[in-house]
Amino acid sequence: MIKNDIVQVIEKKTGFSRMKALKMVELILNSMKEALSNNxxxxxxxxxxxxxxxxxxxxxxxxxxxxxxxxxxxxxxxxxxxxxxxxx
Amino acid sequence: MIKNDIVQVIEKKTGFSRMKALKMVELILNSMKEALSNNxxxxxxxxxxxxxxxxxxxxxxxxxxxxxxxxxxxxxxxxxxxxxxxxx
DNA sequence: TTGGACTATGTCATTTTTGATCATCCGCAT
DNA sequence: ATGCGGATGATCAAAAATGACATAGTCCAA
Incomplete structure (x- = not known):
């Protein structure tokens, strides 16, 4: 499974556009990365x-x-x- | 950082309701769990x-x-x- | 679709994790 | 806001990961 697979799940389950779905995934991953960056x-x-x-x-x-x-x-x-x- | 912190980020960045934002997070985490479940x-x-x-x-x-x-x-x-x- | 950028692999010695269990702490669903 | 179920820490010995590096393989942004 790669990032795009997750994006596709979001698309199917929510009806969002690919770009919008991608944004969701990025938002979540980035917030997690940021938290870890702050120890x-x-x-x-x-x-x-x-x-x-x-x-x-x-x-x-x-x-x-x-x-x-x-x-x-x-x-x-x-x-x-x-x-x-x-x-x- | 706990799940709710991530949900709040989604709320702020997208304007989604708490419930909708939570659903996004769950969708992504569940799709990852499912992938791992399938080896x-x-x-x-x-x-x-x-x-x-x-x-x-x-x-x-x-x-x-x-x-x-x-x-x-x-x-x-x-x-x-x-x-x-x-x-x- | 394509290539630039990131990841897997294989190797050795040292560091770190694993795993069961109980008590304590805390995430998060109601 | 509360409580229940899940997570952490401590313990020890054996087992596995770590880290640098080059190559082969692959993710993914434009």
Whole structure:
């Protein structure tokens, strides 16, 4: 499923034009991205929760050169599936 | 951020009633849940991708009894943040 | 429709998650 | 506004993800 598939669902279920449906999807995704950008957690019961956690990883590996690589800290988005997504 | 926060964004940006805005959010989340239920992966460029992967974990732990617990296989939803969510 | 931009894949060592359970906290439907 | 059902945190050991990079594959804006 890609973004356009979701847009089509909106079109069918609401009768909106493709552009209007696309706008709906973008609005929702953008508001979620913005919340995460502000280090805010998101919790949607029955779907999932997302939250920002500090990144501590220290090493990785460059396969080609077969040597370790230093990984800088930062932030990560932690995802946790909600109940509905656990019953799969 | 909770579901209602997203609904409010839709209300403001579109002028929809709360109920209509809520319906939009539900429609989108449900279509995503349904896709995952069908073992379908979801890929939204710039946001994130979700896909179903087999659960292989074999052990867990019961704190109270302090002993290992066998964990049965199943499915998991793997989440990968898109580019926009990595620039946080 | 097309190509530019973004994602998947494969690799290794270290970091992080997983999973059951209970109590506490909180989303959100009524 | 309330309460019910769902989510979080803590715990430990084993299992899986992370991260850089190049290539192949694909999403999606114009």
């Amino acid at each position: 805010e957690k998101i919790e949607i019961r029955g779907f999932a929760s997302f939250k920002i956690v500090p990144k501590k990883s220290g090493f990785g590996r460059d396969i080609r050169r077969k040597k370790q690589i230093r990984i800088k800290g930062g932030k990560r988005v932690k995802f946790r599936p909600g109940q509905d997504l656990k019953k799969l | 379908e992966k979801i890929e939204i460029r710039g946001f994130a991708s979700f896909k179903i992967v087999p659960k292989k974990s074999g052990f867990g732990r019961d704190i109270r009894r302090k002993k290992q617990i066998r964990i049965k296989g199943g499915k998991r939803v793997k989440f990968r943040p898109g580019q926009d969510l990595k620039k946080l």
